[in-house]
Amino acid sequence: MSIHVNAFDRFRAGESLIHRLDPRIKVVVTVLFIVSNVLLPDGAWLAFALAWGVILLTGVVADVGVGYTFKRSFVALPFALAAVTAIFAIPGRPLASVHLGPWDLVATDAGLIRFVSIVIRSWLSVQMAILLTATTQFPDLMHALRHLRMPRLLVAIVSFMYRYLFVLSDEAMRLLRAREARSARLTEGDGGGSILWRAKIAGNMAGQLFLRSYERSDRIYNAMLARGYTGQHLTLNPHEMRNCDWLIGALAVMLTVFLQVVGRL
Amino acid sequence: MNWIFLVASTVPTMLRAVPGDPALHIPDGFLNLPISLLGWILTAILLAVAVRRTEGEFSERQIPLMGVMAAFIFAAQMINFPVAGGTSGHLLGGALAAISLGPWAGMLVMASVVGVQGLLFQDGGLVVMGANILNMGLLTALIGYGLYRGVLGQSRGVRLAVAGVAAWLSVMAGALGTSLQLWLSGTARLDVVMPAMLGVHALIGIGEALITVAALAFILRTRPDLLAGTAEARAGRGWVVAGLAAALVVVLLSPFASANPDGLERVAMDLGFIGQGADAPYQILPDYAVPFLGETALSTVVAGAAGALIVAAVAVVIMRMLRRSASPA
Numbered sequence: 001m002s003i004h005v006n007a008f009d010r011f012r013a014g015e016s017l018i019h020r021l022d023p024r025i026k027v028v029v030t031v032l033f034i035v036s037n038v039l040l041p042d043g044a045w046l047a048f049a050l051a052w053g054v055i056l057l058t059g060v061v062a063d064v065g066v067g068y069t070f071k072r073s074f075v076a077l078p079f080a081l082a083a084v085t086a087i088f089a090i091p092g093r094p095l096a097s098v099h100l101g102p103w104d105l106v107a108t109d110a111g112l113i114r115f116v117s118i119v120i121r122s123w124l125s126v127q128m129a130i131l132l133t134a135t136t137q138f139p140d141l142m143h144a145l146r147h148l149r150m151p152r153l154l155v156a157i158v159s160f161m162y163r164y165l166f167v168l169s170d171e172a173m174r175l176l177r178a179r180e181a182r183s184a185r186l187t188e189g190d191g192g193g194s195i196l197w198r199a200k201i202a203g204n205m206a207g208q209l210f211l212r213s214y215e216r217s218d219r220i221y222n223a224m225l226a227r228g229y230t231g232q233h234l235t236l237n238p239h240e241m242r243n244c245d246w247l248i249g250a251l252a253v254m255l256t257v258f259l260q261v262v263g264r265l
Numbered sequence: 266m267n268w269i270f271l272v273a274s275t276v277p278t279m280l281r282a283v284p285g286d287p288a289l290h291i292p293d294g295f296l297n298l299p300i301s302l303l304g305w306i307l308t309a310i311l312l313a314v315a316v317r318r319t320e321g322e323f324s325e326r327q328i329p330l331m332g333v334m335a336a337f338i339f340a341a342q343m344i345n346f347p348v349a350g351g352t353s354g355h356l357l358g359g360a361l362a363a364i365s366l367g368p369w370a371g372m373l374v375m376a377s378v379v380g381v382q383g384l385l386f387q388d389g390g391l392v393v394m395g396a397n398i399l400n401m402g403l404l405t406a407l408i409g410y411g412l413y414r415g416v417l418g419q420s421r422g423v424r425l426a427v428a429g430v431a432a433w434l435s436v437m438a439g440a441l442g443t444s445l446q447l448w449l450s451g452t453a454r455l456d457v458v459m460p461a462m463l464g465v466h467a468l469i470g471i472g473e474a475l476i477t478v479a480a481l482a483f484i485l486r487t488r489p490d491l492l493a494g495t496a497e498a499r500a501g502r503g504w505v506v507a508g509l510a511a512a513l514v515v516v517l518l519s520p521f522a523s524a525n526p527d528g529l530e531r532v533a534m535d536l537g538f539i540g541q542g543a544d545a546p547y548q549i550l551p552d553y554a555v556p557f558l559g560e561t562a563l564s565t566v567v568a569g570a571a572g573a574l575i576v577a578a579v580a581v582v583i584m585r586m587l588r589r590s591a592s593p594a
Contacts (some may be wrong), residue, residue: 160332203479
């Protein structure tokens with residue numbers, strides 16, 4: 001069993017208006033939207049709700065299904081634990097107090113609002129990023145970033161990385177499977193020697209993967225030379241800003257300004 | 266409250282499609298705009314230098330090498346070993362990348378890894394990506410390589426031991442950076458987030474150190490030529506100084522801040538950088554209707570985070586520039 005690109009890549013093929021937008025405008029609008037979320041004040045519930053409405057609407061237009069972004073939107077949720085302490089960090093009307101070891105924590109209404117707002121901001125932003133990835137192929141995304149002045153070298157590295165992500169992840173899975181086949185009860189209990197021994201084996205596997213990757217990159221380079229590599233990744237997609245791209249961009253700017261105004265009413 | 270973070274750093278590996286340390290991948294929304302921008306500025310400066318150095322120093326042959334190595338780090342983060350009670354040790358890879366590929370290449374590789382995790386898997390946000398790259402890629406590479414470079418001429422055992430210490434410290438630096446950024450953004454209380462993050466990562470760092478040492482030992486045994494070539498050719502004393510400085514900051518600041526978080530807060534206030542710490546950034550925001558901050562807010566927070574991490578990061582850049590202008594090109 002190996003990992004296939006479809007299992008990894010979040011791109012959803014489609015012909016919608018959003019899919020056909022220039023990737024540059026999609027990147028810019030996504031970042032703009034996330035910045036707008038970050039700037040919304042604590043407790044701007046109406047603006048939060050409107051922003052979610054925008055996401056749902058975009059999801060419908062992009063034909064990825066209303067549930068798609070929602071289903072995957074909880075990836076960042078575990079990190080919310082890091083913000084739990086915000087409840088106790090902000091001065092405000094005290095709601096409850098907790099004594100926990102060395103900590104004397106007083107929950108306040110302002111703190112609670114801050115915490116919920118942080119989680120909502122993050123949740124909205126993740127959904128927008130999911131939409132971007134779902135409607136833009138990764139090579140197009142890289143092309144867009146190149147147009148947006150990301151250094152050529154970095155774009156080239158990331159493009160290569162994307163191509164070999166699946167290959168090397170496969171390789172890592174093979175190593176893990178081989179280990180599982182050879183050391184019994186690895187997942188439960190202490191099968192396979194002491195912790196140090198297990199760590200060493202994991203390190204050997206990483207070293208092994210390093211060497212295989214290193215040697216693979218040599219072969220790749222030789223193959224590229226043989227085929228006339230010039231340092232540029234080519235794409236068949238035209239990447240021209242059309243009128244409708246500018247229109248959507250302008251619309252998005254107006255929308256975020258509107259959200260900011262609503263958030264501050 | 267440490268257990269919460271223990272859960273936070275182990276349970277999500279089941280929820281997530283991607284390996285890696287979830288506690289360091291900050292999602293969008295958890296850092297405010299000034300801190301996010303600061304992260305991007307520092308990251309952009311360091312990466313710009315890295316790109317220039319790498320382009321000047323290497324042939325186009327390095328492009329597939331670094332691309333494949335970035336994919337390697339991504340895949341290597343899947344390799345884990347069971348510790349106890351369902352937890353497992355795994356690799357972040359910053360120190361390993363910098364030691365095996367050289368510091369600048371290591372930074373580019375780690376930036377690519379963090380970038381793809383954010384762009385393709387939403388593992389870490391986009392606007393906060395600068396901070397994530399700084400924490401997981403640049404600080405780790407700086408400390409990892411700097412310390413290792415210091416003992417380059419020593420015996421194999423010493424080098425491996427230092428590589429292990431460097432790997433542990435690099436994870437701690439990432440955790441320290443993350444908690445400071447969360448605190449400065451008003452997202453978390455310093456006296457809770459700092460001991461929790463550092464406590465958990467003191468353990469995670471041991472896994473990192475063990476895997477890094479074993480991996481390096483394996484490479485030294487099978488292809489010693491690879492490590493000899495990279496480490497000697499690529500950089501001089503500046504890295505040692507910068508790496509030691511950054512490591513020292515982690516070593517000195519962590520226990521101080523954990524034992525006496527009020528102290529750090531008071532120092533911050535006395536120096537006048539971050540008004541009331543947590544509140545300042547958000548209280549300023551509502552006054553600005555335009556979604557961009559005035560000079561004052563930004564510069565205040567720039568000064569605030571100037572604490573230690575930046576000094577170390579900027580020191581490298583300056584040192585590299587001084588070195589270059591001093592040597593007849």
